Amino acid sequence: MLDQTAKPLVEVSDLKMYFPIYSGVLRRHTGDVKAVDGVSFNILEGETLGLVGESGCGKSTVGRALLRLYEPTAGSVVIGGEDIATLAPEALRKKRPSMQMVFQDPQASLNPRMTVAGIISEPLVEHTDWTAERRLERVLELMDAVGLNRRFANRFPHEFSGGQRQRIGIARALALNPKFIVCDEPIAALDVSIQAQVVNLLEDLQERLGLTYLFISHDLSMVRHIADRVAVMYLGRIAELSPRDALFANPLHPYAEALLSAVNEPDPNRARRERIILQGDVPSPANPPKGCNFCTRCPKAFARCHQEKPELVEVQPGRQVACFLYEENTAVGSTASVEATELNQQGETK
Amino acid sequence: MPDGAMHVLDVKGLKTVFRTRGGEVHAVNSVSFHLKRGELLGVVGESGSGKSVTMMSLIGLLPSPPAEIREGQVLLGERDLLKISADDLRDVRGAKVGFVFQDPMTSLNPVFNVGFQIMEPLRRHMGMSKPQARARAVELLELVGIPDAANRLNNYPHQFSGGMRQRVMIAIALACDPDVLIADEPTTALDVTIQAQILELVKELRQKLGMAIIWITHDLGVIAAIADRVMVMYGGQIVEQAPVNDLFANPQHPYTRALLKTIPSMSGAREARLQVIEGQPPIITAAPVACSFRARCAHAFARCEAENPLRRAVAGGAVDQNHDVACHWTAEARDA
Numbered sequence: 001m002l003d004q005t006a007k008p009l010v011e012v013s014d015l016k017m018y019f020p021i022y023s024g025v026l027r028r029h030t031g032d033v034k035a036v037d038g039v040s041f042n043i044l045e046g047e048t049l050g051l052v053g054e055s056g057c058g059k060s061t062v063g064r065a066l067l068r069l070y071e072p073t074a075g076s077v078v079i080g081g082e083d084i085a086t087l088a089p090e091a092l093r094k095k096r097p098s099m100q101m102v103f104q105d106p107q108a109s110l111n112p113r114m115t116v117a118g119i120i121s122e123p124l125v126e127h128t129d130w131t132a133e134r135r136l137e138r139v140l141e142l143m144d145a146v147g148l149n150r151r152f153a154n155r156f157p158h159e160f161s162g163g164q165r166q167r168i169g170i171a172r173a174l175a176l177n178p179k180f181i182v183c184d185e186p187i188a189a190l191d192v193s194i195q196a197q198v199v200n201l202l203e204d205l206q207e208r209l210g211l212t213y214l215f216i217s218h219d220l221s222m223v224r225h226i227a228d229r230v231a232v233m234y235l236g237r238i239a240e241l242s243p244r245d246a247l248f249a250n251p252l253h254p255y256a257e258a259l260l261s262a263v264n265e266p267d268p269n270r271a272r273r274e275r276i277i278l279q280g281d282v283p284s285p286a287n288p289p290k291g292c293n294f295c296t297r298c299p300k301a302f303a304r305c306h307q308e309k310p311e312l313v314e315v316q317p318g319r320q321v322a323c324f325l326y327e328e329n330t331a332v333g334s335t336a337s338v339e340a341t342e343l344n345q346q347g348e349t350k
Numbered sequence: 351m352p353d354g355a356m357h358v359l360d361v362k363g364l365k366t367v368f369r370t371r372g373g374e375v376h377a378v379n380s381v382s383f384h385l386k387r388g389e390l391l392g393v394v395g396e397s398g399s400g401k402s403v404t405m406m407s408l409i410g411l412l413p414s415p416p417a418e419i420r421e422g423q424v425l426l427g428e429r430d431l432l433k434i435s436a437d438d439l440r441d442v443r444g445a446k447v448g449f450v451f452q453d454p455m456t457s458l459n460p461v462f463n464v465g466f467q468i469m470e471p472l473r474r475h476m477g478m479s480k481p482q483a484r485a486r487a488v489e490l491l492e493l494v495g496i497p498d499a500a501n502r503l504n505n506y507p508h509q510f511s512g513g514m515r516q517r518v519m520i521a522i523a524l525a526c527d528p529d530v531l532i533a534d535e536p537t538t539a540l541d542v543t544i545q546a547q548i549l550e551l552v553k554e555l556r557q558k559l560g561m562a563i564i565w566i567t568h569d570l571g572v573i574a575a576i577a578d579r580v581m582v583m584y585g586g587q588i589v590e591q592a593p594v595n596d597l598f599a600n601p602q603h604p605y606t607r608a609l610l611k612t613i614p615s616m617s618g619a620r621e622a623r624l625q626v627i628e629g630q631p632p633i634i635t636a637a638p639v640a641c642s643f644r645a646r647c648a649h650a651f652a653r654c655e656a657e658n659p660l661r662r663a664v665a666g667g668a669v670d671q672n673h674d675v676a677c678h679w680t681a682e683a684r685d686a
Contacts, residue, residue: 054541054542054543054544055541161630163630191396191397191568191631192396192568192570192609192612192613193396193608193609193612193626193627193631194630195612196612196624196625196626196627197626197628199624200623200624200626203623218541218542220542220616221613221614221615221616222614224614224615224616224620225614225620225621225624244620245620248616248617258543259542259543260616261546262542262543262545262546263542263571263616264545264549264569264571264572264574264575265571265574265615265616265617266570266571266573266574266598266610266613267574267598268574268575268594268595268598270574270616270617271571271574271575272574272575275546277543277546277547277550278543278546278547279547281511281513281514281544282541
């Protein structure tokens with residue numbers, strides 16, 4: 001599927017996205033919601049990177065900041081050799097055709113007063129000087145590509161079902177021949193039997209058009225199906241970034257382990273096994289804990305986790321983890337290493 | 351659960367119709383099922399399959415018009431809930447039958463603190479005094495695992511997280527010790543790790559309190575984790591019913607089989623392509639005279655077009671006792 005020589009198409013380094021909090025009568029800047037707090041990763045050409053995590057972990061914010069739908073607070077996002085985060089407005093506009101987005105809610109992301117043809121051709125009106133005939137030709141071609149009947153070109157979004165609406169959203173994203181598409185929970189609003197249709201369509205299009213995807217989702221079994229590599233986010237930071245098979249076979253970060261363990265499989269024998277139940281809720285990103293963001297709920301946390309934030313480092317070939325358990329193991333003569341190893345083993349024998 | 355155990359709830363031939371400007375929509379079509387004491391019955395189906403409407407019909411939660419319950423019996427103990435007066439029904443709701451909804455934010459009243467909302471059914475149905483109700487409310491919050499219960503009673507719903515709010519909803523539903531708890535997608539709006547906490551809580555509560563539960567969901571994974579018995583609904587009908595292990599090990603209806611295959615697995619070999627069920631779920635505008643799944647079914651044949659299949663026992667059991675399915679595609683038809 002992926003060849004070894006593939007170059008990174010998207011390179012994100014130390015991306016931060018803070019939303020300011022103003023309070024008091026003077027509306028003074030009193031803090032920040034650190035939605036994304038120092039995230040780095042690459043996406044190779046033709047690859048699908050899965051981005052998973054629970055609500056509020058910042059996964060959608062990463063997707064939006066990547067396309068500069070938000071102005072990132074810090075960091076760089078290099079797509080095809082240009083830094084999106086600092087590009088001047090006109091240059092950014094020129095760049096837009098190569099990067100597109102498919103949104104979660106196909107109901108809310110399609111203008112109810114526009115026809116399907118109008119919706120799909122809007123990017124063409126904006127970014128090309130094509131004639132109306134040529135645009136219509138392209139619209140019909142796109143409708144064929146996503147499996148929508150051409151005869152429906154003059155209908156309105158409310159006349160379609162959820163799955164069909166998502167196809168309209170995908171056709172619009174494809175209109176300008178993008179290289180990179182951010183899919184933000186594209187199947188979350190759809191019924192199970194329709195989800196598979198949309199995921200198969202996304203995979204077919206990727207194969208045919210050589211697309212690169214960032215696939216944001218909270219559905220881990222679907223991510224296992226579609227992604228080549230997977231990044232697990234927790235409270236604005238990446239906990240683990242691993243190839244798909246390695247992650248699902250043996251998650252390294254304690255959060256990734258708990259998250260995978262919480263998934264209910266449609267098989268009574270597997271679904272009723274002992275699982276890791278995390279205590280408590282996710283802390284507020286406006287007031288993250290001191291030390292590791294996961295230390296308040298981590299079953300394996302030790303003293304150092306409450307003091308310092310672990311960085312995302314490569315601990316096995318191709319696998320990056322932000323956790324002291326693994327850092328300590330490799331450090332020579334560290335006092336905490338014995339304890340860490342023990343903890344680690346306990347985790348594995350459970 | 352012994353087989354002859356008493357049925358807490360018996361539903362027979364329930365038909366619910368919505369009258370809309372575009373004509374009638376037959377949302378529930380002759381649904382019959384029972385609920386045994388202490389049992390957890392899972393109800394699965396996609397949106398529009400009639401699973402929620404069925405359960406809301408039972409206790410008169412559907413606005414009428416447009417909803418109209420045409421036929422059927424809902425026996426809770428000796429009483430037929432479809433025959434009793436609105437006042438009597440109000441006494442049943444909350445006291446005998448508890449309800450937990452999908453979205454805890456919209457089903458809790460934002461302008462009253464949670465203490466008031468937990469005490470309300472206690473005072474109305476159980477005739478408790480304020481201090482009695484308050485003491486019971488603290489007990490209930492502790493039961494559902496909310497720390498610092500006595501102080502939390504004074505908090506408003508927005509001061510709780512999603513998972514905690516759903517715990518409050520469960521506390522309200524359990525307040526009067528109901529015989530039946532109906533939970534409509536109670537974990538769908540929650541994150542997986544929080545969902546795992548709530549499922550664990552429900553397992554615990556069942557052991558402590560032993561009430562019967564109807565759990566509505568579209569998530570077969572949740573069903574696999576907690577249900578004793580499962581009903582699969584499609585087009586307003588029960589198309590398959592079985593003990594949970596039977597259903598997953600030996601699914602009979604083509605819809606159940608397809609549904610299980612569309613979900614990518616978390617372990618084992620990764621499928622190259624997902625199985626799909628082509629087409630859309632139907633909108634039933636008249637009492638069904640043919641199988642409602644036929645248009646999407648890989649095995650449909652002439653008889654499916656001519657006759658709506660009735661539920662028949664699978665492998666010897668009696669209908670509604672063990673494993674039954676509503677499908678013409680029998681073992682004989684498969685071989686032919």
